[in-house]
Amino acid sequence: MDTLSHALWGYGLFGYKRYPWTAIFFGAMPDLISFGLFLLMNVATGNWYFGKPSLASIPDWLFLTYSVGHSFIICLPIIYCGYRFNRALAMAMLAWPFHIVLDFPFHSKAFFATPIFWPISDFKIDGIPWTHWYIWYPNILFLSILLIYRFKKR
Ligand SMILES: [Zn+2]
Known part of the structure; x- marks a missing residue:
């Protein structure tokens, strides 16, 4: 997504x-440490353009940081440590594995x-890209329902 x-x-x-900011951060973090950094570097060097980068233009480090951010093997022990230290904080950190579940x-x-x-x-599945309308629109719909529900509950 x-x-x-x-x-x-x-x-x-x-x-x-x-x-809330911890949950927002951990929800986005797997992409920030990979494509977010890449975007910043491209903007800084004047190489940025709109749209999906070609695989050939993606640096090797991005594949590594992407894997680190999108692995349960990495995130679950870190969240467990957070849980030992502060349960409410660990709850917010669950946005990280949920990111992986969604991707x-x-x-x-x-x-x-x-x-x-x-x-x-190296187990991976050949999923349906989230850019397809039949994934993207339901994502927006369910996300909107959730956020409206949270907003009304306040
Ligand atoms: Zn991701």
């Missing part, structure tokens, strides 16, 4: 009680399939 949707899902599901079925092998068990296994 797109990074803004991830951030809002994180807020709506895990940040509506406490630590897993909605990325194809052609462009950054989600490596949920990296670095132990």
Whole structure:
């Protein structure tokens, strides 16, 4: 899913009680440490253009940071440590694995399939890209319902 949707899902599901910014951050973080950094670097060097970058233009480090951000093997132990330290904070951090759950079925092998068990296994599925309208519009619909519900409950 797109990074803004991830951030809002994180807020709506895990940040509506406490630590809203933590949930927003962890909801978006897997994409921020990969494509977000790449975008910043391209803007800084004047190489930015609108649209999906070609696989050939993507640097090697991005594949690594993408895998780190999109693996349960990495995120669950970190959240467990957070849980030992502060339960409410760990609740907000659950936006991170939810990001992975959302990306897993909605990325194809052609462009950054989600490596949920990296670095132990290279297991990935050939999902349906989230850019298809029949994924994208329901995403907006359900996200809107969730956020309106949270807003009305306040
Ligand atoms: Zn992602």
